[in-house]
Amino acid sequence: MSLQIINLTKTFCEQIALNKVNISIEKNEIIGLLGPNGAGKSTLMKSIVGALKIDEGEIIFNKKNISEYPIESKKNMGFLPENNPLYLEMYVKEYLQFVANIHKISSFKIDEVIELVGITPEKSKKIGQLSKGYKQRVGLAQAIIHQPDLLILDEPTNGLDPNQIIEIRNVIKEIGKQKTVLLSTHIMQEVEALCSRVILIHKGNILQDCPINEFKGKFDTLEQAFAHYTQAETLY
Template sequence: MSLQINNLTKKFGEQTALSNINISINNNEIIGLLGPNGAGKSTLMKSIVGALKIDEGEIIFNDKNITENEIESKRNIGFLPENNPLYLEMYVKEYLQFVANIHRIPASRVDEVIDLVGITPEKSKKISQLSKGYKQRVGLAQAIIHQPDLLILDEPTNGLDPNQIIEIRNVVKEIGQQKTVLLSTHIMQEVEALCSRVILIHKGTILQDCPIHEFKGKFGSLEEAFANYTQAASVSEIHL
């Protein structure tokens, strides 16, 4: 798996959401994508998966430009957006069978992924009947059912209770042993528990891209490091 983002810029009217982003990912690892609200994290993720048109720059996934090889790229990327769009009137297994059919993969994979994300007791229920935690698991199941090389998760544990958070983390950790995971979160314990590398975005630019121990550095916690980097960047902008 390889992902190269070269000089990526994305604008919405007069507002620049991403400015000259450069990222290189070549190994199977879990990467924490951090940043304050409005920093550009979701815009970056949607650009990688092809949900947003690229204004400037390029994204090369597995040695192919995603703009020129859109369908092939999407076959090898899994995506769980923050709002987790699901067909609420479908039954869990029916929905995952539908996703499997789109990807043209064997029906046997449906039962595998149901077991992997821990929704076997709920597989015959309508999605609308599920708790938020189980809905997140269904969303995660659709994102991994085709065994993508790259898995992109936007706030996957947002709104879950502590037990559900631990369960989802364990699933992500297991997947990250064999695949590359790009994980957006505001929960620093999640980053510490899962990630080997951190990419920090602030106001559309990358402030840090380094191993997690370097990011934490001299600070007492990841929260302290995060606050220091983002506040220092804001102060420097005021003085420019």
């Protein structure tokens, strides 16, 4: 798996959402994408998966430009956006069969992914009947059912209770053993629990891209490091 983002720029009217962003990922790891609200995290994620058109720059995924090979690139990516888009009237297994058909993969993968994300007891229920935690698991299942090289998760534990957060973290940790995961979150404990590397974005610019221990540096907590870098940039 390789991902190179080269001078990526995205604007909305006069607002610069991404400003010549450069990122390189060459190995399987779980990476925390951090930044204040409006920093450009979701824009970056949507640009990588092809949900937003690139204004300037390039995204090279597995040595191919995603603008030139959009379908082939998307086949090897999984995406769980912040607002989990599920068909609430469909049954869990029915929905995952629908996703499997889109990817043209065998039905036997459905039960395998259902077990991995821990929704076996819920597989015969309608998605609309599930708790938010189980809906997130269904969203994770659709994102990984085709065994993508790159998994992108935008706030996957947002709004979950503490037990659900731990459960989803464990699922992500298991997936991260074999895949590259780019994880957006505001929860610093989540970053410490899951990530080996941190990318900090603020006002469309990459402020830090380094191992988590280097990011934390002299500070007692990740929260202190996050506040220092983003507030210093704001003051500047």
